Amino acid sequence: MGNYPKVTIITPSLNQGQFIENTILSVINQDYPNIEYIIMDGGSTDNTLNIIKKYDYAIVYWESRPDKGEADAVNKGLKIATGKYVGWLCSDDYLEQGVIWDIVKAFEDPEVGTVCGKLRIINEKGEFINYRFSTVPITFDNLLNGNAQILQPGSFHRLELFQRYGYLDENLNYAMDYELWLRFGKYSTFKQLDKIVANHRFHEKSKTITAYAKFIPEIKRIRKKYGGKMLCAKSIGIFRYELIYLFKKILRLQ
Numbered sequence: 001m002g003n004y005p006k007v008t009i010i011t012p013s014l015n016q017g018q019f020i021e022n023t024i025l026s027v028i029n030q031d032y033p034n035i036e037y038i039i040m041d042g043g044s045t046d047n048t049l050n051i052i053k054k055y056d057y058a059i060v061y062w063e064s065r066p067d068k069g070e071a072d073a074v075n076k077g078l079k080i081a082t083g084k085y086v087g088w089l090c091s092d093d094y095l096e097q098g099v100i101w102d103i104v105k106a107f108e109d110p111e112v113g114t115v116c117g118k119l120r121i122i123n124e125k126g127e128f129i130n131y132r133f134s135t136v137p138i139t140f141d142n143l144l145n146g147n148a149q150i151l152q153p154g155s156f157h158r159l160e161l162f163q164r165y166g167y168l169d170e171n172l173n174y175a176m177d178y179e180l181w182l183r184f185g186k187y188s189t190f191k192q193l194d195k196i197v198a199n200h201r202f203h204e205k206s207k208t209i210t211a212y213a214k215f216i217p218e219i220k221r222i223r224k225k226y227g228g229k230m231l232c233a234k235s236i237g238i239f240r241y242e243l244i245y246l247f248k249k250i251l252r253l254q
Contacts, residue, residue, distance in 0.1 A: 005084040007086070010086065011090065012091070014043070038060060041065075078159070081159055099196075115190075116134075117151075118132065122200070134148050138190040138192055150177070154193075154200075173218070213245055
């Protein structure tokens with residue numbers, strides 16, 4: 001569309017009827033003129049499909065059929081995406097208005113493969129909890145061994161990186177985005193935006209809350225795969241979390 005590079009946004013979804021309308025509206029109400037919106041639903045049995053159908057006119061493609069999890073759903077969307085830049089937004093999160101312009105502008109640097117911004121963390125009711133962002137420069141080494149973090153709802157990538165270096169690892173259930181960023185970080189650079197890009201919702205059914213301990217074994221395997229140092233800021237942070245988790249588990253047993 002003219003001089004506006006197409007941006008594809010993919011929403012993987014499963015039984016998030018409570019939140020998905022907010023997600024959809026945050027995408028279709030963006031004022032950027034060239035957005036391709038794809039929803040890959042895993043066979044929802046709540047009111048999700050009724051909400052998707054309500055906005056069918058603004059969704060380029062959607063389907064509802066069983067999948068093998070978030071990575072599988074996102075990969076299916078990536079393989080039909082036609083945008084120059086792409087991001088995925090889970091069905092309980094939502095974008096800040098006007099941010100796609102900033103994303104596209106950041107990609108004007110041809111060396112940049114991934115653009116990422118800050119997140120506003122909210123609760124189930126949409127109430128503010130805190131802000132989350134990387135306090136150190138995002139580089140391959142800082143992701144692997146340091147304290148750098150990329151916040152998935154606030155990140156976008158060049159589609160060609162997926163086509164050239166591979167899609168999400170479907171053998172991972174929790175830390176597939178971390179593995180992807182390390183893989184892409186070997187071949188391209190990261191651009192950080194000093195602004196809120198998306199809102200990430202913490203609620204009782206979100207993986208961030210229900211399965212955070214399960215992220216750690218996958219992160220440790222991924223770090224080993226990419227040659228992570230045994231003693232570094234990242235490994236110390238993981239060890240600290242494991243101690244806290246163990247302590248809380250012991251207290252619950254008493």
